[in-house]
Amino acid sequence: MMKRTIAVTAVAGAAVLAAQLPASAGSSTALLRLRAGLTLEIPNSWRVYGTADQIRVVTxxxxxxxxxxxxxxxxxxxxxxxxxxxxxxxxxxxxxxxQGPYYPASDVQRCLAYPKYGQVMGKAVVVGYRNVGVAHRAHYRVWPGRCVSYSSSEQKSTFNQREWYLPQSKILVVDQWATPGLATILKNAVWDD
Structure with a gap:
């Protein structure tokens, strides 16, 4: 059974976004091929944007x-x-x-769910390792985030930023939306090595 495939592969450091192959009737998943031979099986309703070095999977x-x-x-x-x-x-x-969460900024950024508030990250509340496929252990962290008023610093909402970091392949997965099924998708990942 051929599944629709969304391929994102690194070729000599450059990104190649391959065309989507037709899905077979009834197929509910697609394969997302990432750098270093990592492949994730994701719902075919998810969409992929970006380059090989910075990919957003919209869920x-x-x-x-x-x-x-x-x-x-x-x-x-x-x-x-x-x-x-x-x-x-x-x-x-x-x-x-x-040393801290993925946070490419030097100031307080907008809260993702409530952009009129700023986000403040705390210390990791979960620290350990998680498998991403077979024989690939990722540093796993859960960083608590707070959405606060810019004017009063009053907390308005909270969220968790989950991170899976694979140091050998230099891949980081960052999830601030508690994406349903993502942990299982990563655990069941396939590697070409």
Missing amino acids: GACARPEGGYFQPRCDSFWVMGPKTLKRGGEGFRRYDPT
């Missing part, structure tokens, strides 16, 4: 799917590569999961 409503990382009101998760990670830590320093 629901999204006003501007091609917007940047802090684009509000876009149900999605991100897959980041090594170039993006060089400036992925707070203050645009190199991303390091032991």
Whole structure:
């Protein structure tokens, strides 16, 4: 049974977004091929935007799917590569999961669900490892986020930023929308190695 395939592969450091192949009747999933031989089986209703080094997978409503990382009101998760990670830590320093969450900014950014508020990240509340496919362990962190008033700093809402970081392949998956099924999709990933 041929499944619709969305292929994103790295070729000598450049991105190639391959055409979507036709889905067979009744197919509910597609294959998302990422850098370093990583393949995820995702619902075929999800849409993929970006380049090999910064991919947004839109999983629901999204006003501007091609917007940047802090684009509000876009149900999605991100897959980041090594170039993006060089400036992925707070203050645009190199991303390091032991030093803080993925936060490529030096100031308070808009809260994704409530853009009139700012987001403030706390210390990781879950620290450990999770498998991404067989024999590939990711550093796993859950960072609590708060949406606060810019004027009073009063907390208006909360969210969690989940991160899976694969240091050998330099892949980071960032999810701020509690994407249903994402943990299972990553656990069941397939690698070409």
